[in-house]
Amino acid sequence: MESNKKYWKGLEELQNTKDFAEKSKNEFAEPLPMEEVLNEAGLSTVAPRRDFLKALGFGLGAVTLAACQKVPVHKSIPYLVKPEEIVPGIPNYYTSTFNGHSVLVKTREGRPIKIEGNPNCILSKGSLDAKGQASVLDLYDVSKLKVPVLNDADSNWESIDKFVKEELLKAKTGGKKIRIVSSTVNSPSTKAVIADFTAQYPNTKHIQVDAVSYTGIIKANENSFGKAVLPRYRFDKADLIVSFGADFLGTWISPLEFSRQYVSKRNNASLEGKKMSRHIQFETGMSLTGSNADARLPLKPSEEGIALLNLYAALGGVVTGSKPLANNQNAEKAIALAAKELSAAKGASLVISGSNDVSIQIVVNAINALLGSYGTTIDLDNPSYQYAGNDAEFVEFVNEMNRGEVDAVFFLNSNPAYEFNDAKAFTDALSKVKLRVSFADRKDETASLCQVIAPNHHYLESWGDSNPVEGYYTIVQPTINPVYNSRSAEQGLLIWSENAVTDYYQYIQNNWSRSVLAQSGTTWKELLQKGSVTLPARSAGVYSFSRELNSVVQTIIAESNSLAKGGENAIELHIYQNVAIGDGKSANNPWLQELPDPVSKVTWDNYAAINPKFAEKLGIAELDLVEIKTEKYSVTLPVLLQPGQANGTVSVALGYGRVKAGKAGSEVGKNAYPFLRLVNATLQISTAASISKASGTYELAQTQTHHTIEGRNVVRETTLKNFLKDPTAGTGHAHVNKYDLWNEFEQPGHNWVMAIDLNACTGCGACIVACNAENNIPVVGRDEVRRRREMHWIRIDRYYAINDGDNKVTKEDEISKLENLDNVSVIHQPMMCQHCDHAPCETVCPVLATVHSSEGLNQMAYNRCIGTRYCANNCPYKVRRFNWFNYWNDSRFDNYMNNEFTQLVLNPDVTTRSRGVMEKCSMCVQRIQAGKLSAKLDKRKLKDGDIKVACQQTCPTNAIIFGDGNDPESEVSKALKSERTYYVLEEINVKPGVGYQTKVRNTVEV
């Protein structure tokens, strides 16, 4: 059944457009201009013998002269007094905290070069997401301020302290208000510093506001249960998850933790126990979470609240005044089905919504209470402190400023001039404040409106702490002296409030020894070693919902009507965060900018995602520029045809269109924050808008259709039902041709292999950034991605498949027969060098630059490579990358390698490759060698798990397992023995070293 299912990477592949067919013939986007040269015009051009000789002579002379340079003298400068813990050449690891997750920071000779998850972290369990992996590059960012700024001029800390203290005193004596505006602060010490500051200046108030707000959930919980908290969701306890637009694997609240929990119910271990959770996703745009769902149904923003009300009613809740979803029969049917399944899975189910509307979240609470989720899959007693922003408080703050009541304001990790939906109102109001201080590390949109910019440390330079969830405390530890002249914001607040302790390190130590260390009986040293302290959790209470929903129903229906206005070119606009850029705070990180969106595979831009059928109706083609307009704001964006997008809707990502982010992040895409709407004191992520075609087109830098697979069957999937009948279902082992051109290789020692579980991979892209950091992979920029020259060694291929009942699409031209492209399913497949035992690339290399090792690795000797690119042409997996430029020494690629600050992030154990050579995944051979050496030095056997490759190490769901295939007890050997294992393009018998496990979908036949 699976064998005739058609998978495709992009619409152009599915439709097999002429342009696509033409392009797919060539391995490289721009072939050598041989034909141009050899055609008549080329041959008849006058290139006289003399000119030829001149050029030849000059060339020879120039080359000789260039070669005549003296051998450079290398200096070797030892430490004067070497710190005891540093041995040059050996990395040190320190615990720290990124975004509430405990991490390990790898430093070499005193500079951090890689962030890895801390296995002790209760949220990540040793994994890390793409943003965390990329955060180390922000440390060296050259767009950051080198010195503090006072009144637009470079200044020093003494002058700033003097100035701020004087102004604060004036505000205090004048009885005016002082405001500290920040994104969510969950650091106990920062909170204590702010409390001390408030004690000194009693008119101070701390206002927390998040760029993407979760106020709706907090308010709803206050309303329903009297607890104004963000609960902790337990996806690892949920057998059935129904999500309404919550991208919990990508961006919603705590995606790293949720991914791990979610996959623990769907991975190999779970399948071997014949169990797998079921996940139904109702959403507008195709999110990472939706792409992983067992059943995904497009739903307009206006339908979300009503769908939830209907679900509540179907579950037996009392709702009066709701209406059926007249225009969405599929969703209506699915809700009935979901209700049935939810009733069956009471106590092990979870319903969530990504909406920030209090009314909608109240309905969600009602449903969950009905299902008995509280105490099992939702924990209100050990809440999450990851988001605590309050939209209404910020709006009130803008009003206060407008009324001239505020004399001093401090911005900590908050950038309202960019992130607030009404930036103009904010900036106008801000100009009435006398003292404006920003702790931003760069002159960003808000900081440039402030008199004082007191650049805060990067987290790798600073002491700090964090309390992301109840009972879990982590420490932030500096791993390098400040790169630029920055100072921690807390230190500034301590000095300005004339605290008795002005050293923030001392302050934290005092604070900890008073509270958490005393409670847990841990010492400071143990804390630094472990990175975190976990206090015993409270038992999760059961909560029942007893409110009457009439007013809520009215609000939801009113809001739904306002979204679905109708009319000419009317659309419902859905604003979302994408996985890489998120809210745009780290928009200046080139690693994140070049990380393809997990679903659309677009880099370096945001876009208007539209359903192909809807676009056809509007007369809009892919990459056309369109204008999206509301009463207040409009942007012009290129169109991306997104299968699975709800009809009549457009999705636009936040985090783009920054004007003062820095070299890489400024002027990338368009700002979507102004589309957010303040309704009932919370910011809503959807709005009614209109769309119209603008003139021109814009080519998005998409990695989507690069490296086509020529319609070969490289991803395999099955359903849970079939899997339970036959565990080998869908692996398609039948047609392997055993005939072989090559001799067998012996791997007497190790045999490094890898197993990738397609059912565990969510496609989040953390591995790509981890690989970038580990292997010094260049960032090539938007133009080069357009030319299909991205350098990522590991990519995640995203395949669409259409589920249209029995109408399986098996041929390219059958697309036109389909009624809609709504019902698509998605598979993510990490793809990197497969280290084939019989590698086709090795056979064609004329200089033996790529050869096989006795440990099963496909080796690449860069300095032997002469750049014929035959290997890339002959690679069936399209995983070889060619260095078109000297990315580390070319001012056109000023992303990070070509800069004396940012290049400090390079891994000294891996060479930077030169122009004209091939590169590809080496299976982190530097880690393999280091692991082996460390076993030899310790005179012990190499243990399974001693060596972890970068992608495996960071994977939030343990989808990638690496190890020694010669060791029958190793984790990877066991994984490869799974019945689900298949090898990509097994039929060509190149004997790849990477095995994949079939994707299993828990589908239910209606």
Place this chain on the structure above:
Amino acid sequence: MRSISLFFRSVTKSLILISFLSAAAVNSASAQDAAAGAAIFKQKCTACHGIEKAVVGPALKGVDTKYDEAWLIKWIKNAPAFIASGDAKAVTASAYSPAMMSAFPELSDDDIKNIIAYVKVGDPKPAAAPGAAQAGAGGAADQGGVSNFMLFGLLAVIIIAFLVILVLNKVIKTLERVMLQKKGIEVEEEEAADKDRFAGLKKLSKNKKFILFIVLLCIIFLGSAGWKGMWETGVHTGYQPVQPIKFSHQLHAGVNKIDCQYCHSGAFTSKNASIPSLNVCMNCHNYVTASEKYDGKTSPEIMKIYTALDYNEDTKQYGENTKPVEWIRIHNLPDLAYFNHSQHVSVAGIECQKCHGPIQTMEEVYQYSPLTMKWCINCHKQTEVDHKDNPYYDKLIAAHDKLKKGEKVTAAVLGGLECSKCHY
């Protein structure tokens, strides 16, 4: 002139020697004790004391006048006990430094007397010593001159001999002619002979075989030189740059037999053997100042360490005004090659000298090995893997034994020639 100055120098030298010997003879009674005392002093005391200079403890010059002998004997034998006994002088003396002087119960009274005698006299370095040093330097320079002179002399002798032979030849030829003339045989004119000679050359230049031979010779010569030159491009065997500090491995590793890894500690554990940080130097050089060679002053080379660290010899503190030492790297592997010292030193147990040459005899270090890939590969092909007592190899060796019984297990056999062992 030169010989006269040389003569003067040797005369002054001997005069100085005589005067020094007579001075020594005058002090001969104490000198005998002092010689024994010097030996003990060097063995037991120099870690903390100098005669002219304060080290950890105070400078000892004049200590014999400050304290009486009996007091000193008690103090040296067991200072801690002496202080504890409450002796007023001892308590005052102990206030010099928080570091208390160790007890030396193994020293006899006579030993201590000898030490005191030595301290009284100090090192035998009379006023003429610098002169002698100068003379020595001059001598060295002269030696260099002589050797050059000899070389030129030899050349001159050869040239003269050649000329003599030529002249003699000419004379013989003339004589022969005269003899022949006497015998009445006509002799051709000189010019004719000259003509003939050129004609021979011309004839030769028309000899195709000869030309071919010459051309072949040129091709072989230039070709082999070019070939050799190309192989040696980028190979810097013998590279011996001038280092900022004249550090002598010959003295430290050769004479003093300091273990290589005392300074290059990274070689055991890390990929870098690492040049020692200056605090490692200071482990010894806070008291080893070689001042005996420099008229009581710290050696100018050791002084460079102090300057780099901004080290104050009196307070024993490092200062703020530091300036790192910029050594010139001798062994440069290209970036594309990964080399790990610990693999070779700790795991394989290879002597440093295997690659770095007779380092213990090098006054200045030079690159001993070519550091070419061929050189690496050859060693990997020949060196047997030391797999005994290292369980890491158990499985590999077992697997290998299955394949090839009884053959040598070299690094190459275990994959030591594969690209990604060194290139990644």
